[in-house]
Amino acid sequence: MVKAFGFVDYGGPETQDFLDRPALEPGPGQLAIAVRAAGVNPVDWKIRRGLLGRRRELPSVMGQEASGVVRQVGPGVAGFTPGDEVFGITAAGAFAEQTLLSAGSSALKPEGVGFDQAATLSVSVATADDAIRDLGLGAGRTLLILGIAGGVGSAAAQIARSRGLTVFGTASDTGRAYVESLGAVQIRYGDGVAERITAAAPGGVDGILDLVGGDALRAAVHALKDRTELVSTADQATAAELGGRYITRSTTPETLAALAALVAAGELDPHITARYPLAHAAEALALVESGHARGKVVLEVS
Ligand SMILES: NC(=O)c1ccc[n+]([C@@H]2O[C@H](COP(=O)([O-])OP(=O)(O)OC[C@H]3O[C@@H](n4cnc5c(N)ncnc54)[C@H](OP(=O)(O)O)[C@@H]3O)[C@@H](O)[C@H]2O)c1
Numbered sequence: 001m002v003k004a005f006g007f008v009d010y011g012g013p014e015t016q017d018f019l020d021r022p023a024l025e026p027g028p029g030q031l032a033i034a035v036r037a038a039g040v041n042p043v044d045w046k047i048r049r050g051l052l053g054r055r056r057e058l059p060s061v062m063g064q065e066a067s068g069v070v071r072q073v074g075p076g077v078a079g080f081t082p083g084d085e086v087f088g089i090t091a092a093g094a095f096a097e098q099t100l101l102s103a104g105s106s107a108l109k110p111e112g113v114g115f116d117q118a119a120t121l122s123v124s125v126a127t128a129d130d131a132i133r134d135l136g137l138g139a140g141r142t143l144l145i146l147g148i149a150g151g152v153g154s155a156a157a158q159i160a161r162s163r164g165l166t167v168f169g170t171a172s173d174t175g176r177a178y179v180e181s182l183g184a185v186q187i188r189y190g191d192g193v194a195e196r197i198t199a200a201a202p203g204g205v206d207g208i209l210d211l212v213g214g215d216a217l218r219a220a221v222h223a224l225k226d227r228t229e230l231v232s233t234a235d236q237a238t239a240a241e242l243g244g245r246y247i248t249r250s251t252t253p254e255t256l257a258a259l260a261a262l263v264a265a266g267e268l269d270p271h272i273t274a275r276y277p278l279a280h281a282a283e284a285l286a287l288v289e290s291g292h293a294r295g296k297v298v299l300e301v302s
Pocket of ligand 1: 146150173288
C-alpha cells in the first residue's frame with residue numbers, strides 16, 4: 001500500500017484525509033512513478049469543493065502535477081524507460097508516494113532542474129506560458145497581470161519580460177518588492193485600483209492576463225486598449241462578458257521540455273516559496289486556499 005492524501009467527500013478541508021491505496025499499474029499511455037514532489041494549485045481545492053463538477057469516484061487523491069522517477073511504463077508508451085526522472089500531469093492524483101502520469105503530458109526532467117521545480121511546470125508554469133503565447137504581444141508592448149504574485153503570475157511575468165514586454169501587476173503592498181524582483185511594476189489592488197492602474201499606465205495597456213476574475217477584472221478592464229487582448233485563467237463568464245476569453249491550454253511534451261530547459265538555464269524561476277512534506281499536505285493546501293500564497297507551494301515526497 002502507498003500513502004496518499006485526498007478527500008473523502010466534496011466540501012471544505014474537513015473532508016481531506018490520508019488514504020492508503022494499492023500501488024497503481026500503468027494503463028495504455030501512462031507512466032507509473034515514485035513521486036518526489038507535487039505542485040499545489042487552486043484547482044486542487046476547487047475540485048474538492050465540487051466547483052468543477054462532482055463526477056469523481058471517492059475517495060479522490062488530490063494534486064494535478066508531479067515529478068518523480070519512472071517505475072513502470074504502460075503499453076504503447078515510447079520515449080520513457082524505468083529509472084527516468086520525469087514530470088507531468090497526473091492521471092491519478094499527485095499527493096501520493098506513487099502515482100500515474102499521462103505520458104502525453106509529461107517530459108524528462110533535466111539534471112539541472114530540481115524535482116521541486118519540475119513539479120510546478122505542467123500546471124502552473126505551463127498555464128502562464130500558454131496565456132502569454134495566446135496573447136501574442138510583441139516586444140515593446142504593455143501587459144497588466146491581475147494577481148501577479150501567485151504561481152501563474154510569477155511565471156507569466158518572467159516569460160512576458162523575456163519577450164520584451166513592459167509588465168504591470170496587481171498585488172498587495174507586502175508583495176511589492178517581490179513583484180519588482182520579477183521585473184514588473186506593482187500596483188496595489190483593492191479600493192482605488194482603477195485610478196492607480198491609470199496612474200501607472202496613463203496610455204492604457206495592450207493586454208491583460210487575469211488570474212483573479214470578478215470585481216478585480218471589472219475594475220481593471222478600462223485600461224485595456226483592445227478588449228480582445230484579455231485572457232483569463234480564473235473567470236470564464238466575466239472575461240467573455242467583457243469581450244475577452246478564457247485560456248486555451250495548449251501544453252505539449254515539447255513545450256514542457258522547453259520550459260524545463262529555461263529553468264535549467266536559470267532563465268525561468270518557478271519561485272517556490274513554501275515546501276511541505278507530504279505529511280503536512282493539509283497545511284500546504286490551506287496556504288493556497290487562503291488565496292495569498294506567494295509564488296509556488298510544493299509538497300516534497302521522499
Ligand atoms: N484553467 C487553467 O488551466 C488554470 C491553470 C492554472 C491556474 N488557473 C487559475 O488561475 C488562478 C490563479 O492561479 P495561481 O496558481 O496563480 O493562484 P495562487 O498562486 O493561489 O494566487 C495567489 C496570489 O493571488 C493574489 N491575489 C489574491 N487576491 C488578489 C486580488 N484581488 N488582486 C490581485 N492579486 C490577488 C495574492 O496576492 P497577495 O498575497 O499579494 O494578496 C497571491 O499572491 C486561479 O483561479 C487558478 O484556479 C487556471
